[in-house]
Amino acid sequence: MAIFFHAENWPVDIWLQALRKLSPGLDIRLWPDLAGRDDIEYALLWRPRREMLLNLPNLKVIFSLGAGVDHLLGLDTLPPHVPVARITEPDLTSRMSEYIVLHVLGHHRRLREYEALAARHEWRELGQPAAREVRVGILGLGVLGLDAAKKLKMMGFQVAGWSRRAKDVEGIESFAGMDNLDAFLARTDILVCLLPLTPETAGILDYDLFSRLARDGAGKGPVLINAGRGGCQVERDILRALEDETLFAATLDVFETEPLPQASPLWAHERVSITPHNAAPSAPEAICSRILEQIRRFEAGKALEDLVDIRQGY
Numbered sequence: 001m002a003i004f005f006h007a008e009n010w011p012v013d014i015w016l017q018a019l020r021k022l023s024p025g026l027d028i029r030l031w032p033d034l035a036g037r038d039d040i041e042y043a044l045l046w047r048p049r050r051e052m053l054l055n056l057p058n059l060k061v062i063f064s065l066g067a068g069v070d071h072l073l074g075l076d077t078l079p080p081h082v083p084v085a086r087i088t089e090p091d092l093t094s095r096m097s098e099y100i101v102l103h104v105l106g107h108h109r110r111l112r113e114y115e116a117l118a119a120r121h122e123w124r125e126l127g128q129p130a131a132r133e134v135r136v137g138i139l140g141l142g143v144l145g146l147d148a149a150k151k152l153k154m155m156g157f158q159v160a161g162w163s164r165r166a167k168d169v170e171g172i173e174s175f176a177g178m179d180n181l182d183a184f185l186a187r188t189d190i191l192v193c194l195l196p197l198t199p200e201t202a203g204i205l206d207y208d209l210f211s212r213l214a215r216d217g218a219g220k221g222p223v224l225i226n227a228g229r230g231g232c233q234v235e236r237d238i239l240r241a242l243e244d245e246t247l248f249a250a251t252l253d254v255f256e257t258e259p260l261p262q263a264s265p266l267w268a269h270e271r272v273s274i275t276p277h278n279a280a281p282s283a284p285e286a287i288c289s290r291i292l293e294q295i296r297r298f299e300a301g302k303a304l305e306d307l308v309d310i311r312q313g314y
């Protein structure tokens with residue numbers, strides 16, 4: 001049994017070290033040296049190129065090295081009979097919640113404004129609503145959205161989530177489906193996006209959506225935090241909404257094009273915070289350990305966990 005490992009633009013050595021530490025003797029094949037392709041039964045992939053999925057006749061499972069699978073489902077060479085599993089794993093979940101809590105608090109406590117004051121040596125207090133007066137709305141109440149929601153709830157925010165199917169989680173208001181999106185947006189001051197990129201969610205974060213956010217919040221205006229996928233956002237609409245104050249501020253971890261092009265006006269915008277798609281980086285040992293556990297389960301005849309529903313796209 002051999003595995004095919006490919007992680008585009010990631011430091012491969014660290015990943016191979018983690019795999020070898022966790023499973024000494026594992027037969028790992030790297031592109032383009034797949035020699036003996038018939039032996040390859042599992043593929044561990046991040047942003048593979050289309051040709052990498054061809055001619056793997058004995059492939060049993062494809063594992064995404066991240067939580068998102070848009071990098072796989074968009075490939076026309078994805079073998080239709082091979083199951084795809086994604087990552088759900090506590091290390092990645094905690095990292096994402098750290099990011100969401102950090103940035104919700106940053107906007108709530110007006111961190112950028114205080115940094116600007118401090119840069120001018122200006123000792124001045126700005127108004128400060130209580131967390132209980134602030135309504136956070138999370139688009140995508142899945143594994144990551146739900147964990148972030150619970151942690152924000154613990155801090156005292158009013159938290160709601162939007163998903164395809166309604167959720168029953170104590171203390172968190174649940175809105176489901178397009179029919180309830182308006183009501184969800186109308187009660188949201190800080191909008192967090194943790195949606196996967198699918199045909200339904202592509203471009204969902206547009207000017208029309210921003211203009212449906214609450215205008216009566218305790219803060220200075222609606223805020224967007226997107227750590228889902230850049231394909232969910234329309235960047236020219238974010239800029240337009242910031243200009244006319246339909247949005248007050250934005251934190252963006254993901255972009256239509258990554259890395260964010262040098263020429264993007266988002267870089268220099270005084271009310272935009274940018275991070276380089278690292279809200280929840282995949283930590284090699286944690287991710288490899290989870291995938292090897294899945295392979296052991298599969299080899300023992302048990303059902304795979306975290307399977308992707310290819311039709312739904314996530």
Ligand code: NDP
Nearest residue numbers: 067068140141142143144163164165196200227228279280
């Ligand atoms: P899940 O599959 O657990 O959750 C996805 C959520 O989105 C679910 O609640 C789902 O609804 C909801 N959803 C999907 N499509 C729609 C739709 N059309 N309308 C309404 N709700 C919808 O995924 P995770 O929480 O594990 O991850 C979410 C995404 O976060 C990943 O796909 C990835 O793109 C991104 N991510 C980003 C990272 C970063 O570093 N920036 C790191 C890791 C992930 P339902 O519950 O009803 O199915």
Ligand code: OXD
Nearest residue numbers: 066067068280281282
């Ligand atoms: C992921 C990511 O999907 O890091 O895990 O974007």
